[in-house]
Amino acid sequence: MPKKIVLAYSGGLDTSVILKWLQLKYKCPVVTFTADLGQGEELELVREKAESLGINEIFIEDLQEEFVREYVFPMFRANTLYEGNYLLGTAIARPLIAKRQIEIAKKVGADAVAHGATGKGNDQVRFELGYYANNPNIEIIAPWRDWDFNSRNELIDFAEKHQIPVPKDKRGETPFSTDANLLHTSSEGKILEDPWIEAPEFVYSRTKSLEEAAENSEEIIIGFKNGDPIAINNKPLKPRELLSMLNSIAGKHGIGRIDIVENRFVGMKSRGVYETPGGTILLHSHRAIESITLDKGEAHLKDELMPKYAEYIYNGFWFSSERIALQSLIDKTQNKVNGEVKLRLYKGNVIVIGRKSPNSLYNKSLVSFDEEGNYNQKDAEGFIKINSLRFKNKN
Numbered sequence: 001m002p003k004k005i006v007l008a009y010s011g012g013l014d015t016s017v018i019l020k021w022l023q024l025k026y027k028c029p030v031v032t033f034t035a036d037l038g039q040g041e042e043l044e045l046v047r048e049k050a051e052s053l054g055i056n057e058i059f060i061e062d063l064q065e066e067f068v069r070e071y072v073f074p075m076f077r078a079n080t081l082y083e084g085n086y087l088l089g090t091a092i093a094r095p096l097i098a099k100r101q102i103e104i105a106k107k108v109g110a111d112a113v114a115h116g117a118t119g120k121g122n123d124q125v126r127f128e129l130g131y132y133a134n135n136p137n138i139e140i141i142a143p144w145r146d147w148d149f150n151s152r153n154e155l156i157d158f159a160e161k162h163q164i165p166v167p168k169d170k171r172g173e174t175p176f177s178t179d180a181n182l183l184h185t186s187s188e189g190k191i192l193e194d195p196w197i198e199a200p201e202f203v204y205s206r207t208k209s210l211e212e213a214a215e216n217s218e219e220i221i222i223g224f225k226n227g228d229p230i231a232i233n234n235k236p237l238k239p240r241e242l243l244s245m246l247n248s249i250a251g252k253h254g255i256g257r258i259d260i261v262e263n264r265f266v267g268m269k270s271r272g273v274y275e276t277p278g279g280t281i282l283l284h285s286h287r288a289i290e291s292i293t294l295d296k297g298e299a300h301l302k303d304e305l306m307p308k309y310a311e312y313i314y315n316g317f318w319f320s321s322e323r324i325a326l327q328s329l330i331d332k333t334q335n336k337v338n339g340e341v342k343l344r345l346y347k348g349n350v351i352v353i354g355r356k357s358p359n360s361l362y363n364k365s366l367v368s369f370d371e372e373g374n375y376n377q378k379d380a381e382g383f384i385k386i387n388s389l390r391f392k393n394k395n
Contacts, residue, residue: 002112002139006031006105008097008127011046013166015116017155018143019053020162022114026141031057033104035097038064038182038244053164059104063096064182068239071096072183075313076282077227077337078302078330079290082310085260087276087283089184094123095318098130102138112139119145122265126316133319176203182243184256184276195261195271206251207275210347213254217346219353220249222285224341227334229282246278254348256280265315284350285341292360298333305329 005022009015009032022030032050036043043060050058071092082088101113113131117123124142131138149155152174159166176190187203201209208214223231229242237245250256256277264270290299305326312323339357343350366375 002026002028002110002141004029004031004108004110005112005114005141006033006101006108006110007114008101008116009034009046009050010116011041011043011049013155013159013164016049016053016164017149017159018114018116019050019055020158020164021143021147022141023054029057030055031059031104031108031110033059033101034061035093035100036060036062036064037067037093037096038240039180049165057108061100063100065238065240067093067096068182068243071318072243072279073228073239074327074331076279076286077334078306078309078326079283079287080306080310080313081283082314083260083262085258086262086272086274086314087184087279088310088313089181089274089276089279090179090186091122091126091314091316092183092318093181094126094316095130098127099134099319102131102134105135105138112141114141114143117142117144120266120268122314122316125265126318129316130319178205180205182240182247183279184274186275187273188270192271192273199259199273203273204257204275206247207256207277208252208254210254213347214252217344218249218253219342219344220281221340221342222281223339224286224289225338227286227290227331227337229285243278243282246281249345250277250281250350253345255345255350257348281343281345281350284352285343286337288341288343288352288355289339289357290337292355292362293337293339293357294333295361302330302333 005026005028007015007019007022007030009019011034019030019032032055034043034046047058047060075088075092080088082091105111105113115124115127117127119142124145128140128142131140149158156166158164174190176187176192179186185205187199191197192199192203221233222229223234228239230236232242232245256275256279258274258276259271260274261269261271294302309323309326309330312318312320312326317323336357336359338359339355341352342354344353345351
């Protein structure tokens with residue numbers, strides 16, 4: 001039996017029920033930890049709710065700057081997409097939460113941690129691999145795998161019995177579940193479970209529809225240093241500020257919506273509706289600055305490795321030696337990824353219209369149709385003949 005538990009606490013119905021359930025089942029002190037990753041909620045209300053449930057040790061920490069600088073930006077250096085579409089907004093947040101939760105457990109002398117992830121999803125794996133990576137001896141409690149509740153109505157009955165406030169919009173079945181942070185908002189389940197039925201407009205919370213998006217296009221310039229964005233329109237910004245600004249700019253242009261069916265790590269397919277406004281701009285702009293600063297071999301190697309790197313993050317292996325090794329290789333390629341990218345934003349589109357770099361490998365005289373440069377066109381004949389040998393020898 002644990003002597004003290006640190007719970008990843010959002011202040012919502014599920015984790016509030018979990019909090020009370022932990023108190024009743026284990027009869028030991030419970031500490032709550034809430035990470036502010038830019039989800040846009042009033043976190044002082046979370047503190048008040050935890051206090052109303054008898055919690056004395058409450059940790060609410062603003063981790064937004066660390067989240068963007070140490071997790072989001074390293075991921076974007078690899079142009080990371082899971083299954084060709086998903087920018088991993090939920091997956092990349094879990095290792096930071098898990099790491100900090102373990103640090104708090106050590107600080108308060110807790111020997112167990114708990115989370116509110118269900119037994120069908122990816123997050124249980126991500127949280128628990130993160131816990132073990134940072135403390136192999138920690139005890140992990142996953143209430144959704146242990147308790148006897150089988151429906152939301154049973155949760156509400158338990159909440160009412162123990163005087164846990166239940167908002168009106170939480171009574172009955174919720175229309176869909178959401179997760180949000182500074183990078184993205186995800187929505188899945190319930191009304192979104194049929195992949196043929198279009199997601200209703202009210203599902204989207206941070207991007208305009210194409211019909212409501214700004215009528216005029218907008219041009220912006222993003223500056224890069226060592227593969228990371230550092231400025232918008234020549235104004236230097238900290239990582240958190242930069243992503244926040246891009247979210248605002250992209251959202252009004254309807255940029256960053258995707259509707260996908262993905263393969264969960266636990267084996268089932270899941271339909272998700274994601275909004276990643278600023279991240280979508282970052283992906284396009286980073287690829288654009290790499291196009292003139294990376295050697296062909298580097299660029300193609302990165303593209304080959306990226307799906308594996310994305311899979312490591314999606315599956316919860318952020319702290320694995322293989323992910324760290326890949327990160328070292330990726331970061332090595334970014335030493336000369338410096339310069340600026342000019343983009344036009346319009347009705348859901350991110351259009352690259354210019355790029356420049358002091359480290360550019362683009363040679364205008366070499367590719368020009370009007371100049372020979374340092375290229376002898378006659379050499380191409382031998383090059384083609386050598387490459388044609390395997391076709392000529394087929395018969």
